[in-house]
Amino acid sequence: MQEEHEIEMVTCSAPVNIAVIKYWGKSCEKKNIPLNSSISLTLNQDHLKATTTVATSKGFESDKVWLNGVKQDVVNNARLQACLNEIRSWARKQAARRKADAKELLKISQKIHIASQNNFPTAAGLASSAAGYAALVFALGQLFSIEGDLTRIARRGSGSACRSMDGGFVEWIAGTDEDDSIAKQFVPEMHWPELRVFIIVVSKKKKDIGSTGGMKNSVETSSLLQYRVSDVVPHRLTAVKTAILEHDFSAFAEICMKESNQLHAVCQDTYPPLLYMNDTSKEIVKLVHKYNDFYGSTRLAYTFDAGPNAFLFTLDPFANEVATILNETFGFNSGDKFFRGLSVKANEPLPYECGTLEKSVEYVICTNPGKGPKVVMDETLLSNKSGLPIFN
Ligand SMILES: Nc1ncnc2c1ncn2[C@@H]1O[C@H](COP(=O)(O)OP(=O)(O)OP(=O)(O)O)[C@@H](O)[C@H]1O
Numbered sequence: 248m249q250e251e252h253e254i255e256m257v258t259c260s261a262p263v264n265i266a267v268i269k270y271w272g273k274s275c276e277k278k279n280i281p282l283n284s285s286i287s288l289t290l291n292q293d294h295l296k297a298t299t300t301v302a303t304s305k306g307f308e309s310d311k312v313w314l315n316g317v318k319q320d321v322v323n324n325a326r327l328q329a330c331l332n333e334i335r336s337w338a339r340k341q342a343a344r345r346k347a348d349a350k351e352l353l354k355i356s357q358k359i360h361i362a363s364q365n366n367f368p369t370a371a372g373l374a375s376s377a378a379g380y381a382a383l384v385f386a387l388g389q390l391f392s393i394e395g396d397l398t399r400i401a402r403r404g405s406g407s408a409c410r411s412m413d414g415g416f417v418e419w420i421a422g423t424d425e426d427d428s429i430a431k432q433f434v435p436e437m438h439w440p441e442l443r444v445f446i447i448v449v450s451k452k453k454k455d456i457g458s459t460g461g462m463k464n465s466v467e468t469s470s471l472l473q474y475r476v477s478d479v480v481p482h483r484l485t486a487v488k489t490a491i492l493e494h495d496f497s498a499f500a501e502i503c504m505k506e507s508n509q510l511h512a513v514c515q516d517t518y519p520p521l522l523y524m525n526d527t528s529k530e531i532v533k534l535v536h537k538y539n540d541f542y543g544s545t546r547l548a549y550t551f552d553a554g555p556n557a558f559l560f561t562l563d564p565f566a567n568e569v570a571t572i573l574n575e576t577f578g579f580n581s582g583d584k585f586f587r588g589l590s591v592k593a594n595e596p597l598p599y600e601c602g603t604l605e606k607s608v609e610y611v612i613c614t615n616p617g618k619g620p621k622v623v624m625d626e627t628l629l630s631n632k633s634g635l636p637i638f639n
């Protein structure tokens with residue numbers, strides 16, 4: 248009976264990250280080794296996070312996972328299996344080095360229960376897999392007191408998850424194999440505290456073709472992707488790092504938008520084409536360029552991952568004006584809940600007249616740079632008596 252055995256558990260949360268230099272394409276699919284290095288900004292967990300409880304007990308009969316309250320298939324989930332196998336293998340090696348006692352060795356051989364919850368849409372181009380696998384690997388690391396760089400294990404869950412293992416701007420160094428394809432913080436979240444990110448949730452729907460399948464098709468069919476990897480990304484990586492270090496928003500914003508445009512050009516160049524952006528996404532691109540053109544300087548930038556949702560970067564002094572424009576353009580009749588996250592005043596005097604596009608956006612989250620994963624002390628998603636999910 249499960250109840251008779253001690254249950255050890257830990258709960259952790261992890262953030263979402265948004266790439267400014269995009270990862271799209273792998274040199275090794277099984278190990279998630281990317282074709283190029285990438286850089287992302289970790290977003291504030293106060294507004295978007297995955298929370299994961301992991302538990303282990305002698306009484307558990309098999310590994311089990313619940314995502315957003317729904318039981319998942321564990322056996323056929325190769326990515327999850329890869330993370331669990333890697334964690335167990337590291338735990339065993341470290342236990343051997345420490346000359347661990349029988350109790351510790353027994354714990355490593357026990358089954359694991361996992362419950363995870365995202366406080367934002369799953370599988371909709373908002374990097375739920377990144378936050379989810381970062382929370383999972385970080386929590387397992389805590390449960391087994393694993394020392395060392397866990398980014399390479401998070402990478403096995405989802406490539407971009409390795410960049411959610413730290414705060415601020417994070418670089419995922421492509422590397423060539425298992426051990427050297429790792430993520431490292433480039434600058435902490437406090438390096439550029441004025442940065443603001445508006446996430447325009449255009450659609451909460453699960454996308455038709457996920458990033459994994461999409462990028463596989465691009466590697467197989469897009470010649471633009473080859474050129475991007477060899478000739479474009481190396482220069483942009485250097486340039487964006489300089490822009491970040493020098494707080495040069497204009498240079499940062501331009502690289503960011505060009506990167507997004509090239510990702511989606513590669514998607515168009517894939518055969519059959521991958522069409523992640525929709526008409527509203529394209530309206531957002533136009534809105535950003537119109538705003539920058541009005542001021543004759545770059546105050547706002549967009550980036551899109553593999554979905555229609557937009558991530559806009561701006562600086563704190565412009566945030567209320569940008570919010571006003573978004574409200575005017577998309578927030579018609581949406582009421583108070585249109586803006587979530589950091590509080591914004593969406594009633595500034597407008598610099599110019601904006602057209603209204605009703606009901607094409609679900610809502611907008613305003614957020615800022617944030618920290619990496621953390622242990623959560625006052626929350627659990629699994630019961631400490633049964634090891635089964637607690638449904639709130
Ligand atoms: N909290 C979580 N814990 C564990 N796995 C998760 C979690 N959230 C999402 N996932 C996994 O990630 C999958 C979604 O990944 P997918 O890449 O399709 O979407 P996304 O990460 O939201 O978008 P994108 O990576 O394009 O920004 C889910 O089906 C699930 O398997």
Ligand SMILES: C[C@@](O)(CCOP(=O)(O)OP(=O)(O)O)CC(=O)O
Pocket residue numbers: 265266268269270271279285376377404405406407408458459460551552553
């Ligand atoms: C467009 C992207 O968001 C692609 C993310 O791809 P994933 O990390 O979700 O792919 P897998 O490694 O196959 O899980 C760009 C980026 O985050 O760099």
